Amino acid sequence: MRKSDYLWRRDALVQRNRRVATATLAAMLAVLIVAIPLAALLPAPGHRQAVALLLLLIGIAAAVFHGWQRRHGRRGGLACGYCGTTLLGTAGDAAVATDRCGRCGERVFDES
Numbered sequence: 001m002r003k004s005d006y007l008w009r010r011d012a013l014v015q016r017n018r019r020v021a022t023a024t025l026a027a028m029l030a031v032l033i034v035a036i037p038l039a040a041l042l043p044a045p046g047h048r049q050a051v052a053l054l055l056l057l058i059g060i061a062a063a064v065f066h067g068w069q070r071r072h073g074r075r076g077g078l079a080c081g082y083c084g085t086t087l088l089g090t091a092g093d094a095a096v097a098t099d100r101c102g103r104c105g106e107r108v109f110d111e112s
């Protein structure tokens with residue numbers, strides 16, 4: 001793919017994902033806002049379990065969102081053609097700067 005095609009596809013994907021990312025963060029914030037007063041109602045031994053459960057849920061949500069973003073990046077043609085790593089975020093920025101995949105080192109953009 002040409003670098004200009006990559007940049008166009010990446011910008012379009014970022015625009016689409018921005019709404020989902022905002023909704024995900026708002027949902028996580030809402031859970032936190034609701035969970036904090038509810039955790040205070042629990043007896044003292046339950047606080048640690050409530051915090052652990054909350055952190056687990058946040059971790060699961062972050063992992064699901066990360067996987068979803070990688071899957072969309074691959075479907076949108078934003079992956080290295082050699083090793084398949086998704087060229088988004090810092091990996092994408094590094095590829096744009098060097099024209100090479102940060103994972104396998106192969107050229108990811110066509111000449112011109």
Ligand SMILES: [Zn+2]
Nearest residue numbers: 080083101104
């Ligand atoms: Zn690669």
